[in-house]
Amino acid sequence: MSTISPMTTTPTPHVGDKIQHSSQYGRLEAGEHIGLSRESLSDSDRQVRDWFVQEAEGLGCHVKVDAMGNIFAILAGENNSIPPIGMGSHLDSQPAGGRFDGILGVIAALEVLRTIKTHGIKTYAPIAAIDWTNEEGSRFPKMCAGSGVWSGSESLSECHNLEAIEPPAEGESPLTMGTELRRIGYLGQTPSSYVENPLSAHIELHIEQGSLLEKAEKKVGVVRGVQGMRWYTxxxxxxxxxxxxxxxxxxxxxxxxxxxxxxxxxxxxxxxxxxxxxxxxxxxxxxxxxxxxxxxxxxxxxxxxxxxxxxxxxxxxxxxxxxxxxxxxxxxxxxxxxxxRSVQFDQVARACVKAAAVENAGETMTMDMVSYAGHDSAETATVVPTAMIFVPSKGGVSHNPAEYTSGEECDLGAKVLLDAVLKYDQHLRKTAAASL
Amino acid sequence: MSTISPMTTTPTPHVGDKIQHSSQYGRLEAGEHIGLSRESLSDSDRQVRDWFVQEAEGLGCHVKVDAMGNIFAILAGENNSIPPIGMGSHLDSQPAGGRFDGILGVIAALEVLRTIKTHGIKTYAPIAAIDWTNEEGSRFPKMCAGSGVWSGSESLSECHNLEAIEPPAEGESPLTMGTELRRIGYLGQTPSSYVENPLSAHIELHIEQGSLLEKAEKKVGVVRGVQGMRWYTxxxxxxxxxxxxxxxxxxxxxxxxxxxxxxxxxxxxxxxxxxxxxxxxxxxxxxxxxxxxxxxxxxxxxxxxxxxxxxxxxxxxxxxxxxxxxxxxxxxxxxxxxxxRSVQFDQVARACVKAAAVENAGETMTMDMVSYAGHDSAETATVVPTAMIFVPSKGGVSHNPAEYTSGEECDLGAKVLLDAVLKYDQHLRKTAAASL
Missing domain, CATH: 3.30.70.360 (Alpha-Beta Plaits)
Structure with a gap:
């Protein structure tokens, strides 16, 4: 990609402390491990959302909440007439999950925004950190419900009517995503739609949730696409x-x-x-x-x-x-x-990730791979250029309090995310200039 | 068995009216069905016990109540120095049970005594109708508690201390079998022990609680024993x-x-x-x-x-x-x-039941079988010669108000019980004569 330039001089966002801090919401102690029990739209999900919004507003972001509770924290660029480049993932966890799955991507996005802001990096497009609602699909049995509605593959009304798996209290109606969004104050006014609330691209940092990187002794995975998934009852x-x-x-x-x-x-x-x-x-x-x-x-x-x-x-x-x-x-x-269906990610977005990974981790530490797990990016990929960055999961363990990725690995992932976003931003700038 | 003679000339005890009458105590209307909710040592259990004792005393029985509330209503025979032949079952029901499970065996026993008395039938041994306490194990979670203590397989003090499953009233101690026996007036003076209050035999009439008789189109089951049961988690x-x-x-x-x-x-x-x-x-x-x-x-x-x-x-x-x-x-x-443990019933007692069944129902209507459910007889069988008679359960339904056995089937069962007891009584008389 001739439009992609090196970014090795950008500073590294540090995410470890923020992951530590945010894990107080829904903290789950399990023997020697600290995990999370922060199911979608629970009280602890509300707490971490409130914290995320406060942090983003502290950076001067404009925060929008859509009708699915998806949160878009947008840092203005030079040209705010074009849609933001999104960095999204999710803050919810499995009932007994880890502190990294999803969380890393949102916290890193926030720290990327902080780095851009603090270091006065000028971007062409606005840049957004996004928390997608109910990626896990555990409490409300539909994975990637928030990004699915936004991408048009899921129905808003069906998702609002989706019942929580916990039995309702004696004499009460079942809780639904709609009633729980309202209860925790995240039933937003912004339409949940890529048409009415668009993005220029979506780049997601995530832990691998497998052990391919660890076994291959690699540090960064450049994800080609996501395998197909089918759920049945x-x-x-x-x-x-x-x-x-x-x-x-x-x-x-x-x-x-x-x-x-x-x-x-x-x-x-x-x-x-x-x-x-x-x-x-x-x-x-x-x-x-x-x-x-x-x-x-x-x-x-x-x-x-x-x-x-x-x-x-x-x-x-x-x-x-x-x-x-x-x-x-x-x-x-x-x-x-x-x-x-199985998904292939966008070539340009992938090339930005690949270049950022190679620059920061080196060619020998970078690996092309398929994502076995579903991610919000598999939804966004159907409507906007999308790519993903993987960092190693210790022992491949995920959906478990023992889930672990080291601080260095998290920071490297955040640095690759920053540089990939800036490369995609350059791509947008050059494309715009070329079309004048 | 050469010692077993035909008894076809004995009159038939009629049990239908008495089952009807006694079901007023704990009567449970459930749609089109009338069942029983007469859990052990409840007020309705006290009422049916009082009625049973009154009926038995009206027949001239000597009534003994033991330390577990087991009631022995004994009609004297010619030789009252030998233990009675017992006809036992239970008057308690499941929380939403039927009118036949257990009840039939006690009511039939009472009517057998009435027939013996009314028709001037002379027995060698005394004959007893027995109500065993808490066969169901629903309110106090130990099945066959009364017959179990009497047979020495359960501890009296443990059963007295066994707590009811209903929560105690605010500020009150939990109810136990001991406190409830005292409250309803059935904590008797007679030792609950087959050693100190023995029986010569125990013969029990019971509904099948399965559908083998119905499917085979048979009227009477001669029970060989009770299968062994093991529960695991x-x-x-x-x-x-x-x-x-x-x-x-x-x-x-x-x-x-x-x-x-x-x-x-x-x-x-x-x-x-x-x-x-x-x-x-x-x-x-x-x-x-x-x-x-x-x-x-x-x-x-x-x-x-x-x-x-x-x-x-x-x-x-x-x-x-x-x-x-x-x-x-x-x-x-x-x-x-x-x-x-599995139980094999006594050969002589079984032969008496078999002969009585064949004489009254005919060979083709009689079936040898195993009891799949537990019964008081499985307890008594460990210490005295025991046998059981089964009559059909409509559709195999039990532990349910829809439980049903027709009046004719109940009467036939009572007639087999009478004749089996008289056959065992003859066996005792001949054995005694032979040993002189």
């Missing part, structure tokens, strides 16, 4: 019966069917190099001496190839059909509740 | 990990381990003709996109042979060990939380 209905008086041959045991399904998921995933996970399973009748009359599970299935995903899905459906055909009284439904 | 600990970035080979997925366990339980149960049920299963982390770091399930395992139960338990333990050995990061515990 599987409900099995059988027949409750006395555990001590109903012969095995006369049972319609809903749990055994889903247990066999979970075993099959593992078998096919190993065979095809896919990622298959039954993350939630429960019996609907909860009595030791009653044959389960109902059971429920989820499936998360991922692979870079849509063809492989399709094949595994078909085989699993046939397997469930076979099981229900051979067991009288069993009915099973397998509903695909969500899916994301 | 199984906890599996793995490692939470990202569902989209953790290779299958690096996972410690707690759910897959317990899913394989549930499949194995079914496989071994089918192989050995056992009843194996994983009634409760749940993941401890409930996120679609997190590899489950913990999972829990229960196991209810039943078979008439202790050897078979032991073999299956051992194989399941080895299976779990193998799984945890081959999956790094997995630990599993399988704890046996409760068990009852």
């Amino acid at each position: 599987i409900h099995c209905h059988g027949r409750e019966a006395h555990a001590g008086a109903t012969p095995m041959s006369e049972r319609a045991d809903a749990l055994v069917v889903l247990a066999k399904f979970a075993v099959k998921v593992e078998e096919l995933s190993i065979r095809d190099g896919a990622f298959g996970t039954v993350g939630v399973m429960r019996t609907k009748t909860n009595s030791t001496n009653t044959v389960p009359g109902g059971a429920f599970c989820t499936l998360d299935l991922r692979h870079p190839s849509e063809e492989v995903l399709g094949r595994i899905e078909t085989e699993l459906r046939h397997y469930l059909e076979d099981l229900s055909t051979h067991r009288s009284g069993i009915t099973v439904s397998m509903e695909r509740t969500w899916s994301k | 199984i906890h599996c600990h793995g490692r939470e990990a990202h569902a989209g970035a953790t290779p299958m080979s690096e996972r410690a997925d707690a759910l897959v381990v317990l899913a394989k366990f549930a499949v194995k339980v079914e496989e071994l149960s089918i192989r050995d003709g056992a009843f194996g049920t994983v009634g409760v299963m749940r993941t401890k982390t409930n996120s679609t996109n997190t590899v489950p770091g913990g999972a829990f399930c229960t196991l209810d395992l039943r078979h008439p042979s202790e050897e078979v139960l032991g073999r299956i338990e051992t194989e399941l333990r080895h299976y779990l060990e193998d799984l945890s050995t081959h999956r790094s990061g997995i630990t599993v515990s399988m704890e046996r939380t409760w068990s009852k």
